[in-house]
Amino acid sequence: MFAAAIVVFREVLEAALVVCVILAAVRGVTGAFRMIFGGMGLGVLGSMAVALFTEGLASAFAGNGQEIFAAVILFTVVALLTWHIVWMQKHGREMVHDMHKIGAEVREGKRPIIVLAGVVALAVMREGSEVVLFLEGLIQSNHAPGVLAGFFLGLAGGVACGAILYWGFLKLPVAQMFRLTNVLLALIASGMAAKGAGKLIQAGYLPSLLDPVWDSSAALPEDGVIGQFLSALVGYMATPSAMQLIFYGVCLSLISALVLWHKRKEAPART
């Protein structure tokens, strides 16, 4: 039962943490929660579809279909998150000052909440398909009800961790919270870029260059509780390859550069 719980917990946690950071990031915006949860629903449906087409995916692209699919999803999420972070830099100030105005903008379709809903849908779809396959196997092999209970325990555990994180965000002052969620989203995006690179290395499309650059799996294992959290939130890797570090670094510097550029462009207008 606990084995099943741990498998599901691991798969759910990453998506749950990403969703909660995003929920915090759109806090206070009218109608945003509905869109984010809509994205989640789409993601669940999508993960079922992915699970259904596993066989076709496994044999696509000379057997590299899974890796290419995962890499495309990851890099799409990176692009969407980057877009959102830069947008927030431009409009975040107004957002903090005038929630009502933002609400109006959502209705007019100006706000990029739909982008974040897309991020949520893709993140849930990617992690969810493995959960669906696991559940399918459990039902198929007529396991004891304890295993199914473990499945839901893991699911609940992952969601609970996300909820605790979200509750923590709510305790912060609004301006500080937006700053933190933006930094976290940038780190999440960088971590996903590194994961995407890992998929391309696995498929043999990219060289690892040096693997691993370091090994901190003894001190802070990636599949431990803290390692899992850090992996989901800041892209922690216990044994990163040089190529993954390059992707992480390039992504993070690109986002920082874009944010700084917009800040500088904005600064003279404000004085």
Place this chain on the structure above:
Amino acid sequence: MNEKLPPMKDNTAVLFTTFVAVLSLLLVLAGKSFADTEVLPPPKVIVQSPDTRPRSIIVIIKDHRFEPEQITLIPGEKVILHIVNKDDSVEEFESRYLKREKIIPAGGVVDIAVGPLKPGVYDFIGEYHADTCQGRVVVPQPGWNAYQQSR
């Protein structure tokens, strides 16, 4: 003085000339046939160019177990794990040590490239049946012999 030469000598000269002619003919023929054999198949396997294709290792999943459970590689060797899922349930090959994660459909086959690796033990699991579906890639230190391996 010339007339004084014995007819025997003439005979010898003829014999000698004939001998030389036959010998050279034989040599020419032999040389020709020798040349022919040299043109024919060139010596094929004297220096074999190394086969750069990675070794392929078949791993079978049956009753939620890997067969073989242990795969031994040479340090720096690159191999393809050809994983055959003979169960009727989907499995996920996963190893955070090898950094590989791939779904193998029920009755499906999946190739996973592994290596080059440093000496060490790299565990892998079938994540959906992790209690039984376990295996490892072992990369021995150079000098690690078969006796130690059997222990």
